[in-house]
Amino acid sequence: MKNLIKAKRRDVLKTMVGVASSLFIPKALVAEKAETKNFDWADDSINYNPYEHKWGMGIDINKCIGCGRCSDACKIENDVPKAPFFFRTWVERYHILENGETIIDCPNGAVDGFKKKTEEEDILRSFFVPKLCNHCDNPPCVQVCPVGATFQSADGVVLVDSDYCLGCRYCIQACPYGARFLHPVTKTAEKCTFCYHRIVRGEVPACVEACPTEARIFGEIDEKASPLHRFKRMNTIGVLKPALNTEPKVIYANLDMEVK
Amino acid sequence: MTKVKAKVPEQVWRLAILAVIVITTFLIVRPMLIPKGFGEHGHFRSGALDDAVDRDFKFAGKSACVECHDDMTDMLAAGYHKKLSCEVCHGPLAGHIDEPEDVHPTFPRERGLCPVCHEYLSARPTGFPQIVSQSHNTLKACISCHEPHDPKPPNVPENCSACHGEISRSKAVSHHTDIECEFCHETPELHKTSPREHRPSKPQDRNFCGQCHGRAATTDTAAPRIDMNTHETRYVCWQCHYPHLPEAQ
Numbered sequence: 001m002k003n004l005i006k007a008k009r010r011d012v013l014k015t016m017v018g019v020a021s022s023l024f025i026p027k028a029l030v031a032e033k034a035e036t037k038n039f040d041w042a043d044d045s046i047n048y049n050p051y052e053h054k055w056g057m058g059i060d061i062n063k064c065i066g067c068g069r070c071s072d073a074c075k076i077e078n079d080v081p082k083a084p085f086f087f088r089t090w091v092e093r094y095h096i097l098e099n100g101e102t103i104i105d106c107p108n109g110a111v112d113g114f115k116k117k118t119e120e121e122d123i124l125r126s127f128f129v130p131k132l133c134n135h136c137d138n139p140p141c142v143q144v145c146p147v148g149a150t151f152q153s154a155d156g157v158v159l160v161d162s163d164y165c166l167g168c169r170y171c172i173q174a175c176p177y178g179a180r181f182l183h184p185v186t187k188t189a190e191k192c193t194f195c196y197h198r199i200v201r202g203e204v205p206a207c208v209e210a211c212p213t214e215a216r217i218f219g220e221i222d223e224k225a226s227p228l229h230r231f232k233r234m235n236t237i238g239v240l241k242p243a244l245n246t247e248p249k250v251i252y253a254n255l256d257m258e259v260k
Numbered sequence: 261m262t263k264v265k266a267k268v269p270e271q272v273w274r275l276a277i278l279a280v281i282v283i284t285t286f287l288i289v290r291p292m293l294i295p296k297g298f299g300e301h302g303h304f305r306s307g308a309l310d311d312a313v314d315r316d317f318k319f320a321g322k323s324a325c326v327e328c329h330d331d332m333t334d335m336l337a338a339g340y341h342k343k344l345s346c347e348v349c350h351g352p353l354a355g356h357i358d359e360p361e362d363v364h365p366t367f368p369r370e371r372g373l374c375p376v377c378h379e380y381l382s383a384r385p386t387g388f389p390q391i392v393s394q395s396h397n398t399l400k401a402c403i404s405c406h407e408p409h410d411p412k413p414p415n416v417p418e419n420c421s422a423c424h425g426e427i428s429r430s431k432a433v434s435h436h437t438d439i440e441c442e443f444c445h446e447t448p449e450l451h452k453t454s455p456r457e458h459r460p461s462k463p464q465d466r467n468f469c470g471q472c473h474g475r476a477a478t479t480d481t482a483a484p485r486i487d488m489n490t491h492e493t494r495y496v497c498w499q500c501h502y503p504h505l506p507e508a509q
Contacts (some may be wrong), residue, residue: 039301042310050301050309065384067377069348076352077318093383113376114383126383151304161308164295197315206319212344212377213388 039154041200048200050154055194056221056249057208058231059130061256063215066091066128068110070207070216074132075111077195077206084108086181088192089132089207094258097122102258129259130216132207133158133179133192134240134248141171141180141191150189156221156249157196162188176244194218221249318352321345325353328360332409339410340389349373349408374402387456416452423455430505435483444468444503462498469497 090109165188195205219228235253297306355363421428445460
């Protein structure tokens with residue numbers, strides 16, 4: 001009986017070591033699988049593998065001059081309806097007054113720029129905040145889509161499949177950043193795509209191209225040789241609504257605590 | 261067989277048949293409802309990525325402009341507008357790349373476009389060149405004085421007040437009116453042509469003000485005196501007193 005128990009213990013230990021070491025195998029296999037995965041495009045001229053990228057955008061509040069060329073360029077590039085409540089990107093102006101009050105305005109998404117509004121003496125500090133879809137790593141809009149029409153591509157970009165979208169508006173409600181709208185003609189959800197048609201062909205998004213002060217930086221989030229990595233290294237970084245754990249890939253430099 | 265059938269109650273058989281029907285229907289209908297390519301690369305139709313990229317550029321990008329208009333882009337690259345993309349002012353021009361004869365850029369020659377960036381707004385960052393267009397040569401188009409591809413003031417400013425008007429007006433009514441700007445600010449000559457690359461200095465030492473305002477000072481006796489050894493020794497004077505209008509509270 002004693003021998004039997006001893007033999008069992010050895011077996012148990014052997015099995016435990018075996019099982020424990022086998023835990024490491026699947027991870028290595030999975031990682032290899034993700035790296036070698038390819039994507040076949042309908043357009044053969046595109047040589048772009050979403051599995052090899054991870055895109056993000058950096059916005060420097062101190063550099064934004066509120067000219068609104070980004071939101072204007074976005075509307076043109078992506079045929080966003082011209083009506084003043086459909087925006088894929090827009091610029092907000094914050095006035096924090098001497099009495100502690102915060103006034104936020106955004107006339108026509110800043111497509112036509114800003115006009116002077118508040119009396120100078122009352123302003124404690126003021127600045128512009130460009131906004132767009134944050135392309136969250138943990139996107140609430142993707143979680144709520146009942147049909148899988150909103151999704152995150154392998155390169156981290158959150159997109160909408162307008163062929164498959166029902167127009168139920170769940171994602172519009174779920175987005176904590178108000179970055180989505182229902183297209184008035186197609187009745188499907190619309191949002192910033194990081195100008196996906198441009199980035200797969202090696203160009204930067206239209207808003208980044210148009211920004212006259214380089215307040216917007218576009219690049220790879222994880223790679224060291226990327227303008228975005230330098231942006232993260234050189235600036236004090238914040239994201240919008242960090243408490244929601246959405247893990248935005250649009251990061252802000254010199255973000256004020258009043259920005260919601 | 262009959263033996264087994266007899267052993268299983270009839271309701272179980274009925275349920276089993278129902279289950280088989282439900283499962284078969286599910287297996288037949290599911291592939292019909294799920295679009296082609298769904299799940300290949302994630303919980304989405306992989307064709308959706310093709311749809312997302314199937315769109316023409318409207319903005320060609322500055323790199324495309326350089327290929328033909330390098331004379332202009334070289335000029336641009338040397339001036340303050342070096343970060344500016346051509347299409348910000350000249351409109352989206354992807355069509356111009358394909359058909360340069362038929363699609364033409366826009367040339368905003370009137371006053372409207374420049375103030376979109378350069379009109380004074382309190383929210384704009386300090387140091388960004390701004391004007392109040394109501395008082396800035398109201399009847400002239402911007403390009404009659406400024407070359408937009410190499411923008412700089414048409415004349416090099418002769419004195420500090422040309423740009424720092426508000427400071428010079430405050431100083432003019434203060435007790436410091438006779439003190440030249442350069443007395444406190446060492447100003448490199450290049451500050452006049454590239455103001456932000458070559459900044460003037462600021463006194464960093466409290467004894468600088470102490471030259472006139474310290475107990476031991478030998479200058480003008482009317483200047484208020486303080487004991488430099490006891491008066492808020494942790495701060496540089498201009499952290500509390502505004503030197504361009506020291507009377508201000």
